[in-house]
Amino acid sequence: MKHSLPIFSIVLLAGFALVFKDAFVPVRGYAAPENLPAVPAPPAAPPAAPVRVASGLQPLEVLKAAYEKVDHYGSISAKLRQRAELFGVSMLGTGTYIQGSSPSHRLRYEVTMQLGNRKASVQQIADGEYLWTRRELASAPTLTRVNIDRVLEIQEAHRGQTALRSGYVLGLGGLTRVLLSLQTCWTFDTVAETTHGGMPMYVLRGTWNRDSLTHLLQDQKDAIRKGATPDITKLAEQVPDEVLVFLGRDDLFPYRFEYRRTPASPPAGEGSRAALRVG
Numbered sequence: 358m359k360h361s362l363p364i365f366s367i368v369l370l371a372g373f374a375l376v377f378k379d380a381f382v383p384v385r386g387y388a389a390p391e392n393l394p395a396v397p398a399p400p401a402a403p404p405a406a407p408v409r410v411a412s413g414l415q416p417l418e419v420l421k422a423a424y425e426k427v428d429h430y431g432s433i434s435a436k437l438r439q440r441a442e443l444f445g446v447s448m449l450g451t452g453t454y455i456q457g458s459s460p461s462h463r464l465r466y467e468v469t470m471q472l473g474n475r476k477a478s479v480q481q482i483a484d485g486e487y488l489w490t491r492r493e494l495a496s497a498p499t500l501t502r503v504n505i506d507r508v509l510e511i512q513e514a515h516r517g518q519t520a521l522r523s524g525y526v527l528g529l530g531g532l533t534r535v536l537l538s539l540q541t542c543w544t545f546d547t548v549a550e551t552t553h554g555g556m557p558m559y560v561l562r563g564t565w566n567r568d569s570l571t572h573l574l575q576d577q578k579d580a581i582r583k584g585a586t587p588d589i590t591k592l593a594e595q596v597p598d599e600v601l602v603f604l605g606r607d608d609l610f611p612y613r614f615e616y617r618r619t620p621a622s623p624p625a626g627e628g629s630r631a632a633l634r635v636g
Contacts, residue, residue: 416545416561420602423609424536428459433532439468448472456531461485462505464531481528488528505529536611542569543600550606553613557606564599565589590621 427433432455439450452468466481480491488503508529530537539545543563551558570587571578573596581587589598596618603613 414548414559416548416563417540419548419559419604419609420536420540420545420561423604423611424533424540426609427536427611428533431458432456437468439470446472448477459530459533462530464528466528483528483531490528503528532611539563539600539602542566545602551603553603556612558612559604559606559609561602561604562599563602589619592618 434456435454437452437454439448439452441448441450448470450468450470452466454467455465457463462483462485464481464483467478468480469476469478471477477494478492479494480489482489483505486505488505488508489500490503491500492498542565544566545561545563547560547562549560549562551560565573567581567587570589571581573593574581574587574589574591577585577587577591592598597616598619599617601613601615601617602611603615604611
């Protein structure tokens with residue numbers, strides 16, 4: 358089964374990988390291939406389609422139904438597109454994604470990005486036992502290896518730190534685990550209807566849940582646990598505060614994710630801006 362599949366884990370890896378430090382192993386003696394091909398910039402996005410609230414639908418139930426459908430796919434193969442703005446840098450990328458069945462822990466994810474006039478690439482391969490990640494960013498190329506079973510053990514031991522699990526969900530279980538993490542870490546309050554690429558879509562809007570915010574806002578965790586309203590403007594610059602999930606209305610497949618961050622002082626009439634848009 359093939360879909361135009363969005364993937365969103367690359368930029369968030371650095372921010373959320375702390376809990377896995379004991380399972381993260383650099384591979385020495387690695388030589389990177391030379392002269393990666395240039396990546397053409399994706400075409401400009403078309404004007405946004407009208408959005409209207411879908412009555413009678415509960416967002417969490419729709420997300421759970423999408424998870425169940427994706428979890429039963431024998432395999433997924435797709436092309437992907439990514440557009441991001443982070444630390445004042447715009448990134449455009451294209452790549453491919455291949456995933457086996459959910460229990461197999463097997464996938465291959467490759468993306469090449471354009472950072473201004475520079476190129477960068479990230480590749481993840483999960484072979485059922487290890488998750489290998491190769492990065493060629495601004496610095497020297499790196500290759501790391503993560504023992505999948507070890508990471509799952511650490512996740513179980515840190516069950517409460519849901520927000521910190523997000524960095525490796527793609528490599529550890531593919532798209533199924535991404536959808537599960539969204540259910541665990543975010544609170545979804547709206548289901549709307551729109552079109553994307555001519556296809557009818559549901560759009561689910563979510564914000565971090567309180568449990569996640571106690572880990573993302575360490576200096577506020579005691580107050581949050583006592584019922585105080587979190588000050589999300591204090592989130593680290595690379596951390597979004599809103600997510601939009603675009604699901605096919607007919608097949609509930611996740612065709613697009615947008616991770617957004619509200620500017621500290623947004624212009625009048627402007628809300629959050631997409632920090633990472635894929636799909």
